[in-house]
Amino acid sequence: MMSGGWVRSLVGLIGVALLCLTGNLSGQEATKEAAWDTLADGLQLGRFKVDVEAPSGDSVVTVLRVDPHKYTLHLLAKSNTEDKARHTVRKWCEKYNLIAATNAGMYAEDHTTHIGYMRISDHINNSRVVKKDYRSVAAFHPFKPNLPPFRMFDLDETEMDSVLADYASVVQNIRLIKRPGENRWPIKPQKWSEAALGEDKDGFLLMIFCRSPYTMYEFNEILLSLPIDIVCAQHLEGGPEAQLYLKRGGTELELTGSYEANFLKNAANLRVRRIPNVIGISKK
Numbered sequence: 001m002m003s004g005g006w007v008r009s010l011v012g013l014i015g016v017a018l019l020c021l022t023g024n025l026s027g028q029e030a031t032k033e034a035a036w037d038t039l040a041d042g043l044q045l046g047r048f049k050v051d052v053e054a055p056s057g058d059s060v061v062t063v064l065r066v067d068p069h070k071y072t073l074h075l076l077a078k079s080n081t082e083d084k085a086r087h088t089v090r091k092w093c094e095k096y097n098l099i100a101a102t103n104a105g106m107y108a109e110d111h112t113t114h115i116g117y118m119r120i121s122d123h124i125n126n127s128r129v130v131k132k133d134y135r136s137v138a139a140f141h142p143f144k145p146n147l148p149p150f151r152m153f154d155l156d157e158t159e160m161d162s163v164l165a166d167y168a169s170v171v172q173n174i175r176l177i178k179r180p181g182e183n184r185w186p187i188k189p190q191k192w193s194e195a196a197l198g199e200d201k202d203g204f205l206l207m208i209f210c211r212s213p214y215t216m217y218e219f220n221e222i223l224l225s226l227p228i229d230i231v232c233a234q235h236l237e238g239g240p241e242a243q244l245y246l247k248r249g250g251t252e253l254e255l256t257g258s259y260e261a262n263f264l265k266n267a268a269n270l271r272v273r274r275i276p277n278v279i280g281i282s283k284k
Helices: 004-025 089-096 160-166 216-225
Strands: 037-040 043-049 060-066 071-077 100-103 118-120 123-126 136-142 150-154 167-173 175-178 192-200 205-214 230-238 243-248 251-256 277-283
Touching (some): 060 243, 071 089, 071 118, 071 136, 089 100, 089 243, 100 192, 100 205, 100 230, 136 160, 136 230, 150 192, 150 230, 160 167, 167 230, 192 216, 205 230, 205 243, 216 230
Antiparallel strands (some): 037 043, 043 060, 060 205, 071 277, 100 243, 100 277, 118 123, 118 167, 175 230, 192 205, 243 251
16 A cells, blocks of 8 residues: 555645646647657657547647667566566666666566567567467667667568668567557557657657556547658557656656556546566766
8 A cells, every 4th residue: 555655745746747838838828730849969858738638638649759879778577687576667767877767668577578589689578479469569779770779560571581680679568559650459449658659750759658548549640740750650558557757957857647448437547557678768
């Protein structure tokens, strides 16, 4: 059970984060045309108020845009650390000196194994390539200098063996948007808070978070309508386990989800879950 002080601290942190994010908007709500807030060279934060009604929350989509030529990308797993422990995304960042991080994807009941394929250099968390639905692969750390430092692939266009031959770190997840901007989620009624990973037209990595619940078809349409130039995306996590943490200069935010269809149909969750695998960034 959470103590009252712990809850007040978390609520306070979220409040401070929202103040930091909205301070440059002169008290007005962010719109789809809102400018990016540049936190550092190659690192921008966008907060977009959308007009699609949600069952709860502020209908704000938060996007962290990262230039992979200027930041080192990390894929971290509980199975590949000395303590073999799960952490909140904030703790992962503090422990491994990350500027920002988010979920790496859904995991099995052992609280360790990623559902799709996952390789981190010579460490394999899950060697099984999931054939159905898991048609998006994010790849980091190319073996050749002429390859992009970050790239997302559609497995119905590129063979997994080809990705594995070119990149050391690879994580497979459920596809949301197929390159070059095609909504591939069927229309279904289930809604949840969402953490997602995307790539824009310039090859930048997009960490995406929305606490307000939407169907994934709606969410994809929202992303495609925003001025973020997204070309592809994959689902990382939904509901109360979805997270995004960032600390850079005077900006710090810790965002966690709540609403999840058939599980927690409200916005009451304030507890930040410990998760086994994350995607993060550090300054080169």
